Amino acid sequence: MRRRNQRRRTNTKLEMLGKKFPNIYSLAGGKGKRLFTESLTGKESFPEETLIRMNGKVFREWEPERSKLAAAIMKDISQIGIREGMNVLYLGAAHGYTVSFISDIIRTGMIFAVEKAPQVVRELILVSAERKNVAPVLADAQDFEELGRRVPLVDFVYQDIAQQNQTEIFTRSCRAFLKPGHFGMLAVKARSIDVSRKPKEIFNEVRRTLERELVVVDYRYLDPFEKDHCLFVCKKRN
Numbered sequence: 051m052r053r054r055n056q057r058r059r060t061n062t063k064l065e066m067l068g069k070k071f072p073n074i075y076s077l078a079g080g081k082g083k084r085l086f087t088e089s090l091t092g093k094e095s096f097p098e099e100t101l102i103r104m105n106g107k108v109f110r111e112w113e114p115e116r117s118k119l120a121a122a123i124m125k126d127i128s129q130i131g132i133r134e135g136m137n138v139l140y141l142g143a144a145h146g147y148t149v150s151f152i153s154d155i156i157r158t159g160m161i162f163a164v165e166k167a168p169q170v171v172r173e174l175i176l177v178s179a180e181r182k183n184v185a186p187v188l189a190d191a192q193d194f195e196e197l198g199r200r201v202p203l204v205d206f207v208y209q210d211i212a213q214q215n216q217t218e219i220f221t222r223s224c225r226a227f228l229k230p231g232h233f234g235m236l237a238v239k240a241r242s243i244d245v246s247r248k249p250k251e252i253f254n255e256v257r258r259t260l261e262r263e264l265v266v267v268d269y270r271y272l273d274p275f276e277k278d279h280c281l282f283v284c285k286k287r288n
């Protein structure tokens with residue numbers, strides 16, 4: 051990965067964000083919330099990351115403008131349900147930015163990172179080459195037969211695909227791959243569902259659809275980090 055223009059800091063203190071956000075750190079001392087994870091590779095994964103060195107470890111800044119999960123944490127979502135050791139199904143991995151931070155969080159677990167665009171998967175493969183806990187899967191999230199052959203039952207499902215039937219794909223994925231009692235997260239882009247309707251109306255409708263088979267534990271609108279997006283945290287019933 052690229053090495054130029056990295057922003058490095060030393061002598062800065064980080065503290066764990068809280069019990070419900072294991073392995074996620076924030077700058078200590080009232081300087082406003084900025085998120086960090088301990089780099090699994092001991093270095094940056096993407097260009098221009100801000101790195102902090104503390105107690106012999108390297109921490110990477112996680113930018114909410116580039117990751118909907120980070121944006122939801124910045125907006126004080128109550129919990130995310132991802133912990134060390136978990137196996138994760140990630141639908142819509144793109145080039146792997148958010149994947150790389152989940153990889154830092156779960157550490158000994160495994161992420162099955164599904165992406166359907168071959169040109170993007172090439173970059174994802176570079177991320178996985180340095181991270182043994184990322185398995186790139188070139189597949190369509192709607193191809194359940196293919197995913198069934200390549201993905202086991204998981205502890206967490208994360209979905210970020212800007213598709214009109216994104217809610218249906220998410221509920222089907224949770225039905226097929228998520229262990230009972232475990233969590234999933236759905237990032238919804240209102241404009242992918244219907245450009246002509248008000249985003250909040252769409253989010254309410256998505257929520258009602260999710261509640262037919264999952265418990266919606268929390269949700270956050272992601273503005274100002276992502277316009278007209280909402281992230282839902284759901285729990286699969288036992």
Ligand SMILES: C[S@@+](CC[C@H](N)C(=O)[O-])C[C@H]1O[C@@H](n2cnc3c(N)ncnc32)[C@H](O)[C@@H]1O
Pocket residue numbers: 116117118141142143144145146147148149164165166167170189190191192210211212213
């Ligand atoms: C908004 S981007 C994801 C960004 C990424 N989650 C992150 O935070 O770094 C959406 C991605 O989903 C992929 N995608 C869309 N529909 C898909 C599908 N049916 N199956 C798999 N990937 C899909 C797109 O190719 C695109 O790379």
